[in-house]
Amino acid sequence: MDWLKKFMTGRYGGDQLSNALLLLSLLLTLVGRLTKIPLLIFISYIPLGVCFFRVFSRNISKRSMENYKFAMFMSPAYSWLKKTQNNIKESKTHTRFKCPNCKSKLRLPRGKGKVIVTCPKCKTKFDKRT
Ligand SMILES: [Zn+2]
Structure with missing residues (x-):
């Protein structure tokens, strides 16, 4: 595992945007397999490639800014999800x-x-x- 530690030194690593890209890739692959549309499976490699590029990138400040913009973009969806979750939990009491x-x-x-x-x-x- 020392080689991995050495390899990842100075590289950005994973974050929420990388996780979202990975999830998108998996979803596209799954939908492509279920619907038997090979184009979707082909397209699913694009977010996967971007995810790998971000994880292994050495430009940490730029990747952090991208993740910050993604978090700002997703914050209304997260707050709606949290609010809905609270409403469901509170509806019993x-x-x-x-x-x-x-x-x-x-x-x-x-x-x-x-x-x-x-x-x-x-x-x-x-x-x-x-
Ligand atoms: Zn009133």
């Missing part, structure tokens, strides 16, 4: 609804019976069964 006046999103713990809700935004009071 909390109920979500909209204020009838200002339509802002509100949430209450489940199983509390009929409660009087005061909207924190518009201060409208209304009944809600949880």
Whole structure:
């Protein structure tokens, strides 16, 4: 393993963008195999080649910047995924609804019976069964 350590010294290595490129390559290969479209399998070598180029690149600052731009590009998708994950987890313990006046999103713990809700935004009071 000493030769690998020596070989990788000064090289960029893996990051999120490389992982995404590898995943894209695997997906294209899988879809190409399942649909029997050889062009997809051929195209899947492109992200794989870019992934290898990035991992073994010695231009660390440029690769870091590419990964930073990728992370900025993907951050809305990550935050949506995290929010959806939280909503699913919370749906067992909390109920979500909209204020009838200002339509802002509100949430209450489940199983509390009929409660009087005061909207924190518009201060409208209304009944809600949880
Ligand atoms: Zn309101």
